[in-house]
Amino acid sequence: MSASPLALPPVRLLSVDVLAGRALAAPLLDRALRLTRWAGQERRVDGMGELLDDELVAAAEELGLAGGEGQADAAQAWGIAVDTGLLVLEIEEEAEESTPPGEAAGRAVPGELYARIGGGVAAAEGAGGAEGAAGADPHDVLDLWLGMLECALAESTAPDFDNLPGDLDGDLAGDLGGDGLPVSVEEADREAEAEAELLDAALVNLYALSAMEDGEAAAGSAEQEADGGGPAVPLPVLAASLVLPEEEAEQPSEEVLEEVTAVMLRLDGHFRLLEGTGLVAYTPMDDALIEETDDEVAALGGGPDEPDDDEIARYGAVRLTALGTYGVRERLTDAGAYAPVLGDLAGVSADDLLGALGGYPDHGLRAEAELWLDRREPAKAAAELLAAAQDDGADGPTRRLVCQQVLALIGAQAENAVRDVLDDPRLGGLARVWLTERGASDVPAPTTDMVYWLTIDTIAAQLAADGDSDELASLVTELVARHEEFFADAWRVDHPATAAVLEAIGRLHPDRPTAKASRKAAFKARSRP
Incomplete structure (x- = not known):
């Protein structure tokens, strides 16, 4: 995740004990831990570390999953267990290279990481896994969860090489790119990189939107209050925050609306895959919408009538859980961003x-x-x-x-x-x-001097906070109306921001003669010894 240029607002974080308990309860990590315990002394794997077919069926049954989709979920959980180090592969190099896919090349056994937290996992399961990691070190649990999250994010945006055109083992000499890879593979890698950047940006915006709205909404949902995470953000709002230029915020073009729609569909796929990590709580888009034409989907916000709440709900909504807030912040700080937490300043001067x-x-x-x-x-x-x-x-x-x-x-x-x-x-x-x-x-x-000094100081603070806002324009208009001789005296105020404030009044005041008088006063303030 690249460091965000935004000034990120502060967030609330739950205690590490509570976060660790929720990490253990995340469906994907829970499955990976259960399969690690199920693996026992060893399980047969092929040269890629994947379960053999009969073992995969047994793994799905262990997790209470059925059918092809259940086996796919079990394979995903097994991959997480291997990639995070819960399971350790013991495969000889020769066997790895020579064993055909689907045949036993070695074994997988629980690793040292699982040994460190295994007791805590069992205890947390006995307590419902809700509010703590029991005997496990909560920092170990959270590190494990962050590793799982990185694996899931990479999987969500990975290239789909299985569906590339052409035969990667065949004669593709005419289709090679500059580095010897097939052009379709190069394109798939670029698309995957773009997807990863989109998802990173979406998570940063979701983090910022959630933090800015924390405490401002009248009341959150019961789910939000129980979880301690951020408020739900409609998927169109999140997509628009990634696409919509500020100058088109009021009247977006048809092309921009189409791009927002495309981003919504991409995010919908990512969030469906990521909900099992505990990162987000997601209400997916109505499947009927996805099957409709682009024009019908893009109609959100593009028609003459504003969509009602039921219509907006069909487009999905996402929110960061409390665990997700922690995870995104960890990724941001690792990338060098400043992401404060409420309470960070309690001990400063x-x-x-x-x-x-x-x-x-x-x-x-x-x-x-x-x-x-x-x-x-x-x-x-x-x-x-x-x-x-x-x-x-x-x-x-x-x-x-x-x-x-x-x-x-x-x-x-x-x-x-x-x-x-x-x-x-x-x-x-x-x-x-x-x-x-x-x-x-x-x-x-x-004194009169004190009144003018405080006025300049107050407007300077408003300028620093919000720039040339509508609220500041109303303030300066009312101010000038109350003080007929304002410009005759204000330029003399001994304040470092006097000239800048008078120039701002000249920009913001709707009356042209008044604006001109303000600019003239600003010039006199700058010319004053």
Whole structure:
């Protein structure tokens, strides 16, 4: 998984004990473990490490699976057990090379990894495998689950060499590519790589969407609340996040809708295969939709009427489980991405806290701030926050906005610290707002300079957070309407962001003369000694 360029929001993680218990309960890993125990001292395998036909039938029966599909599932679980090291192959090199497919070339036996966690597996099964890994080291279990996940992801996007045109053993001299491989094989490898990139991007977007919505939805489903994972994301929404350009978000072209549809169909196949890993909970697309024409499928969002909830449900929905959130984050951090967890900042200084929380969504900021405050005496914490907010750098406005939000969680115990900064030119306005909102008495009126300074600081923080948003446009329009002489005085405000704020007002204000006056004031601010 490549590191995401996105500023990933913080996520909540369950304890390693609970995650390990859920890893053991994941259907695919559960089957791999059961087959490892079933293998006992040894099971005969061919030169590729696969079970012989009669052994495969017995393996499917052991798992309670029937028919050809059951044997395929058993073969998949056996492959996971071998690839993760639960089972160790003992095949002589000569036998591996000379034994025909389907004939015994060696044996498979439980490995050291299974010996380490085997007791915990049995105990967890006895407890329903729900909330812990019993005697097994939870970190060993999670490492095993991550290995299984990588195998499943690779299998989901692997080239289908069985269905390539031509005979790979025949005379394909005329069809060779630059490296001597058949062109069809080269193309299959490229397509597999593209599928892997698509799936990685989908998981990152699903991770980000889930984290951004965590705590914001009014109520999750009963399944979501029990699992602790993210909210369900409709498959069309996830596909559109991978395809739809921002400029076409309101009126996507027919070509873009067709591409969204194609991505939905590809993701549907991947998520069906991956649900058994415990990574996602997936409601698949209605099979009838897949059989319909491209035009009918692409009609979602493309017709004159908005689809209702029942229609949207036919297109499928996916959510990361709590275990899946852990897994995607592990893959992201391995790739070098910064993917914070709520609670990471509980032990840092107030200075580091204000520097980090500026990029958090509101619910994440509140949750992290509460965890930080839980470790500190309220009055002392307030004083530390205010000291850290006295920053003249480019991120100063954001730090002061975050400081104000964290102070709101402390309550009356912060009052003395807030009153101590009433005369501070950078924090005096913030202090007066905080005291007034809490009905405090004897709050001195702000000076005109302080009002203008706080106004510039607030708009600068909004610009840093959201850029030229509609909300900021409404704010500056209302602000200018309230202060007739705003531009005559604002350019004199001794704030590092004065010119940038006035230029933003010039861009955002709908009245042309007002916008011109703002740009003129910005020029005067930049020209000021």
